[in-house]
Amino acid sequence: MVRRYLRSNPSNPVGQIVVLAACALLSTAAHGRTWVRISPNALQQRETPMQVEVANIDATDTVSFEVRADCGRERSSCRQHPLTIPGSWREGAYHAVVDLSETSGIPADEPLHLWTTIVQGDRSTTHATLFSVKSNHCGLLRTVWQMFASGTCQPNFGRALIGAQFGSSEPGSEDKQLRIGVLKDNDSSYLRGTERVTGVAWRDSEWLLFTSTGPKRGNGAGLYEVLPTGSSRTQLFLVQDGAPVAPFALRSGAVGALIRRVDDRWEAWVQDPPAAAAAPNGSQPRRIPLSSALGESVQVLATTPSGLLVHFQRDTEVLAVIDLLSGAVVELPFDRGLAIRSRARYGKYHPVEHTDSGSTSEGINISGLSSQGTLTKQFLVAGVGDDRLPVASPDGTRLAWVSESTRP
Amino acid sequence: MPPKRTTAPLPERLGVFDVDETKLARIKSAFEVLAVVGGALAIVIPALGHVALRHRSRLLGLPDGFLEYEPVDVAITGTVVVWEGFVRAVASLLATDSLVRLAWLIVACIVAGSLVRLRSAALSRGVIVFSAIAIYFASAILFEGIKAGGRATNLSSIFAQATFEMQSWLENKGNAGRRELAAGLISWLLVWCVLALRWSWVHAKASAQYLDKLFVGVLSIELVLLLAMVPQAHAYARWGREYPRVTGIDPGCDSGLVAKLQLLSDGQAWLVSGGASREVLLAALPGSSELTALPLTHPEGGRCAWSAVTLEVIPRTLSAK
Numbered sequence: 001m002v003r004r005y006l007r008s009n010p011s012n013p014v015g016q017i018v019v020l021a022a023c024a025l026l027s028t029a030a031h032g033r034t035w036v037r038i039s040p041n042a043l044q045q046r047e048t049p050m051q052v053e054v055a056n057i058d059a060t061d062t063v064s065f066e067v068r069a070d071c072g073r074e075r076s077s078c079r080q081h082p083l084t085i086p087g088s089w090r091e092g093a094y095h096a097v098v099d100l101s102e103t104s105g106i107p108a109d110e111p112l113h114l115w116t117t118i119v120q121g122d123r124s125t126t127h128a129t130l131f132s133v134k135s136n137h138c139g140l141l142r143t144v145w146q147m148f149a150s151g152t153c154q155p156n157f158g159r160a161l162i163g164a165q166f167g168s169s170e171p172g173s174e175d176k177q178l179r180i181g182v183l184k185d186n187d188s189s190y191l192r193g194t195e196r197v198t199g200v201a202w203r204d205s206e207w208l209l210f211t212s213t214g215p216k217r218g219n220g221a222g223l224y225e226v227l228p229t230g231s232s233r234t235q236l237f238l239v240q241d242g243a244p245v246a247p248f249a250l251r252s253g254a255v256g257a258l259i260r261r262v263d264d265r266w267e268a269w270v271q272d273p274p275a276a277a278a279a280p281n282g283s284q285p286r287r288i289p290l291s292s293a294l295g296e297s298v299q300v301l302a303t304t305p306s307g308l309l310v311h312f313q314r315d316t317e318v319l320a321v322i323d324l325l326s327g328a329v330v331e332l333p334f335d336r337g338l339a340i341r342s343r344a345r346y347g348k349y350h351p352v353e354h355t356d357s358g359s360t361s362e363g364i365n366i367s368g369l370s371s372q373g374t375l376t377k378q379f380l381v382a383g384v385g386d387d388r389l390p391v392a393s394p395d396g397t398r399l400a401w402v403s404e405s406t407r408p
Numbered sequence: 409m410p411p412k413r414t415t416a417p418l419p420e421r422l423g424v425f426d427v428d429e430t431k432l433a434r435i436k437s438a439f440e441v442l443a444v445v446g447g448a449l450a451i452v453i454p455a456l457g458h459v460a461l462r463h464r465s466r467l468l469g470l471p472d473g474f475l476e477y478e479p480v481d482v483a484i485t486g487t488v489v490v491w492e493g494f495v496r497a498v499a500s501l502l503a504t505d506s507l508v509r510l511a512w513l514i515v516a517c518i519v520a521g522s523l524v525r526l527r528s529a530a531l532s533r534g535v536i537v538f539s540a541i542a543i544y545f546a547s548a549i550l551f552e553g554i555k556a557g558g559r560a561t562n563l564s565s566i567f568a569q570a571t572f573e574m575q576s577w578l579e580n581k582g583n584a585g586r587r588e589l590a591a592g593l594i595s596w597l598l599v600w601c602v603l604a605l606r607w608s609w610v611h612a613k614a615s616a617q618y619l620d621k622l623f624v625g626v627l628s629i630e631l632v633l634l635l636a637m638v639p640q641a642h643a644y645a646r647w648g649r650e651y652p653r654v655t656g657i658d659p660g661c662d663s664g665l666v667a668k669l670q671l672l673s674d675g676q677a678w679l680v681s682g683g684a685s686r687e688v689l690l691a692a693l694p695g696s697s698e699l700t701a702l703p704l705t706h707p708e709g710g711r712c713a714w715s716a717v718t719l720e721v722i723p724r725t726l727s728a729k
Contacts, residue, residue, distance in 0.1 A: 035581040036581065037581060042572060042573055111572065134563065
């Protein structure tokens with residue numbers, strides 16, 4: 001009726017406004033149906049967490065999520081991708097954050113559906129929201145250049161020119177990147193060529209190990225070593241079918257990383273030092289399947305000659321020991337606290353991740369924990385964006401961390 | 409001493425029955441212009457309406473001609489296409505999406521092009537060349553996105569990304585503003601193309617070079633392409649896939665259909681006819697994950713379906729039951 005009125009009175013803007021306002025009031029008064037919105041948009045970047053909002057539901061309702069392939073048929077016949085999505089109530093809606101950087105099981109460049117199931121009493125409804133994870137998200141103007149010049153997507157060109165993306169100016173187009181920061185004598189620097197870093201560790205007092213999903217345009221996931229000055233970056237091994245996280249260096253001189261494969265199984269890859277390797281070039285790492293899956297935000301806290309002490313998030317924080325001979329994962333009973341993150345010291349402090357709601361610095365910063373257990377009032381590292389996974393060099397003169405900084 | 413007053417010769421006054429030939433010629437030419445414009449609009453507006461309504465059907469996956477309209481509805485739709493094209497162009501400059509920068513960039517190019525045209529022929533040619541290239545790529549990308557085809561499965565190319573992104577604006581709730589913005593961008597591209605064509609036409613008339621005439625030809629083709637996109641963009645922005653959910657069916661309409669629809673646990677049926685001559689539902693019938701178009705006819709000429717006030721996005725992928 002409204003549409004017919006609007007069509008039959010195209011030259012009466014006042015009448016149109018009145019009718020549309022009345023409709024808007026009516027729709028507001030009526031109980032709205034639930035809906036799901038993801039930000040920034042359908043094309044998500046792996047480095048930027050996907051924000052999910054479920055509106056028009058009550059706090060007593062339950063919400064669950066599934067990520068499935070967009071196979072165009074019924075939901076149950078579409079391939080499911082494992083995912084844990086934490087959420088919370090805020091401002092009358094349910095908000096969830098999908099950290100795509102930690103969900104290597106979700107394939108890039110494929111159409112996917114985020115299925116949201118909302119249970120309201122005895123009634124259950126589902127919503128399918130279309131999205132895809134882009135490994136290389138080109139903007140409009142970049143594309144024009146791409147067609148003329150290179151034939152490949154050049155992410156920096158469009159950023160410099162206008163920054164226009166198909167994504168909105170909401171979180172997705174915020175120009176954040178992960179890279180390694182190094183602090184020495186209160187002077188911090190960021191290492192070029194360490195983009196998309198997923199973990200950092202010291203091989204010795206001179207060399208840094210880091211895992212990355214691809215420091216150059218999303219290609220070349222694997223384990224790397226680099227000098228703290230940013231020079232002499234070397235690829236130690238490539239990972240084709242998974243995402244490397246949590247690098248480590250053993251006392252034997254071997255190095256390695258924990259790998260989350262695309263089928264969500266976990267492996268430890270250990271590369272022996274060239275002198276001890278059976279293979280002539282010593283470049284092929286040993287693959288050790290782990291007996292159980294780890295979780296998100298995996299960190300290696302300490303190493304033994306044949307094992308790792310790791311910390312990760314599942315529903316709660318978990319501390320576990322990994323036996324690198326058998327692949328057995330033994331979870332330890334532990335009382336959560338800051339102490340589990342204290343490792344080698346930087347100067348007189350153990351570096352710890354720290355959030356201070358009263359601080360002017362945003363996000364997670366790195367503070368120092370003294371031997372007496374007191375937290376320094378001053379951040380060792382602070383800035384816009386999260387600063388995480390601090391590791392001090394064995395000689396205590398340098399601090400390396402993973403920085404989610406805004407591109408200068 | 410006061411200056412001498414001089415008397416200027418008075419213009420020759422026309423008598424009561426004299427005719428101002430100049431004024432008459434102006435009126436005649438104005439009438440001719442009105443007649444040409446009116447005639448063109450009489451053809452263009454129904455055509456725009458027809459194409460826009462056809463694209464509305466295609467967005468729903470319905471075959472051409474499945475939804476039938478009265479001629480007056482087609483004409484009104486065409487008028488709305490033109491009017492809302494202007495409104496969307498202005499509104500696109502105030503949008504919150506990052507694509508708004510592209511709208512401002514086009515406006516800046518229009519302004520810069522207008523200024524440069526007056527000063528340097530070489531710069532003007534540069535602007536025209538740039539315009540032709542930019543219009544081609546921008547319209548190609550928007551066209552890829554707006555066209556209601558199947559979904560891209562390999563998102564490696566930018567055209568596939570554009571298609572996917574704009575498909576998501578159809579399928580995911582809360583993207584009506586972005587659809588309006590995309591349609592507004594096409595309006596601005598159209599303005600830009602018309603101006604660039606005018607500039608190149610002026611140059612081509614004064615120039616003996618074939619290159620200038622080539623610009624005219626290229627921009628003319630661009631203009632036709634963009635004009636074809638206008639009703640498509642209107643259907644995309646105005647309707648998308650958002651329609652009211654059916655809340656009830658008159659049992660006197662079609663007993664078999666009513667029985668089928670009653671089996672639906674969550675009433676997965678939407679009234680998609682809008683201003684069409686007959687009512688049409690798009691429904692997920694039991695045992696099928698595909699949507700089926702169902703025409704309804706009331707034996708006494710009344711309404712068959714009742715629908716909700718609010719609009720919903722019709723899902724392409726249906727929930728498992």
